Amino acid sequence: MINLQNLLDDVKCYETVRPLRWPDGVCCPHCGAAEVTKPGRDTTQPARRKYRCAGCHRYFDDLTGTVLAGHHPPLRVWILCLYFMGLNLSNAQIAQE
Numbered sequence: 001m002i003n004l005q006n007l008l009d010d011v012k013c014y015e016t017v018r019p020l021r022w023p024d025g026v027c028c029p030h031c032g033a034a035e036v037t038k039p040g041r042d043t044t045q046p047a048r049r050k051y052r053c054a055g056c057h058r059y060f061d062d063l064t065g066t067v068l069a070g071h072h073p074p075l076r077v078w079i080l081c082l083y084f085m086g087l088n089l090s091n092a093q094i095a096q097e
């Protein structure tokens with residue numbers, strides 16, 4: 001269950017998204033290699049992890065290759081949209097919230 005309160009915090013937001021984005025562990029969106037290094041974090045969004053592929057040496061991050069990539073509104077805005085669109089929730093639960 002996604003906790004709404006968590007989505008108001010960028011760090012927890014990314015922690016919520018990360019296992020959804022990488023259900024089988026982080027792998028390269030460019031070549032599919034599962035071996036990646038973790039050189040750092042996004043300078044403007046510290047909660048957003050950046051990775052470097054050990055296969056093709058290209059950089060990517062938690063959102064690369066998703067519909068969320070390249071958007072500038074805070075991630076939580078998109079998560080809330082998904083949340084209220086019914087991801088993992090029934091209409092009854094949304095009404096309760």
Ligand SMILES: [Zn+2]
Nearest residue numbers: 028031053056
């Ligand atoms: Zn790669």
